[in-house]
Amino acid sequence: MTSPSPPQGPQRIVCLTEETTEWLYLLGEQHRIVGISGYTVRPPQARQDKPRVSAFLDGKIDRIVELRPDLVIGFSDMQAALADKLIRAGLNVWITNQRSVAEIFATLRLVAALVGASARAEAWIAGVQAEHERLRAEAASWARRPRVYFEEWDEPAISAIAWVSELITVAGGQDVFPELATQAAGRDRIIADPLEPARRQPDLVIGSWCGKHFRPEKVAARPGWAEVPAVRQARLHEIKSCDILQPGPAALTDGVRQLHALCRAWALDLPAPAVAQRPNSSA
Structure with a gap:
């Protein structure tokens, strides 16, 4: 009897902006999210399900560290200072900088690949x-x-x-x-x-x-x-x-x-x- 494959990719993700949260919910991977931006309104249930730990330019660093994320995902060079604080706190941080429609699609594919959901992403x-x-x-x-x-x-x-x-x-x-x-x-x-x-x-x-x-x-x-x-x-x-x-x-x-x-x-x-x-x- 073969043993089940270990879960792929990061298991505890903090999303510093809304689009990553919405995407992971659409992919059915919301169980990986342990913290979200306070500006998140899509999907509505995320605000009920997940703790809000950041604004856009800053966040609750101690609270984010307490959540023990294995990856923090943000967007834009405007979050550089926040990313720096989180990196100095010992966390893995990934900041994307998509600006065009093509870059948005490319970023969605990258996030999906991280969580082993590429087939679902391509269909969407x-x-x-x-x-x-x-x-x-x-x-x-x-x-x-x-x-x-x-x-x-x-x-x-x-x-x-x-x-x-x-x-x-x-x-x-x-x-x-x-x-x-x-x-x-x-x-x-x-x-x-x-x-x-x-x-x-x-x-x-x-x-x-x-x-x-x-x-x-x-x-x-x-x-x-x-x-x-x-x-x-x-x-x-x-x-x-x-x-x-x-x-x-x-x-x-x-x-x-x-x-x-x-x-x-x-x-x-x-x-x-x-x-x-x-x-x-x-x-």
């Missing part, structure tokens, strides 16, 4: 990529495509990161700041001239102010914005940051679907769809 990825092609094909049939200004932050104004810009294209829109989308850091996507978004005449304005509510009336009242098509047609909308600004499953599914619904409504001159409301969360 194939389904998402097929949906993206369907959205592209539908948008190709429209007689017109909206010019989209996506605002990640308002003061100062920061435009769309690369994966959001790419998903706008998948959804049927045209990012009005494609040249800034190539910049990885938020500071390099700051729009120095507050009138420049208005000059680019967006048909849609989509706000995702990363942890606070988007205020369309505040945007519409900006000096020089009265004649912007999106303002004149009341096409200013919010997509929650948990649905679009996490470089993982949410953006590739719910995020792009919401972008597509807004682009489709504009292209076909339909009323804007209601966007699902999710609570903003904090550590």
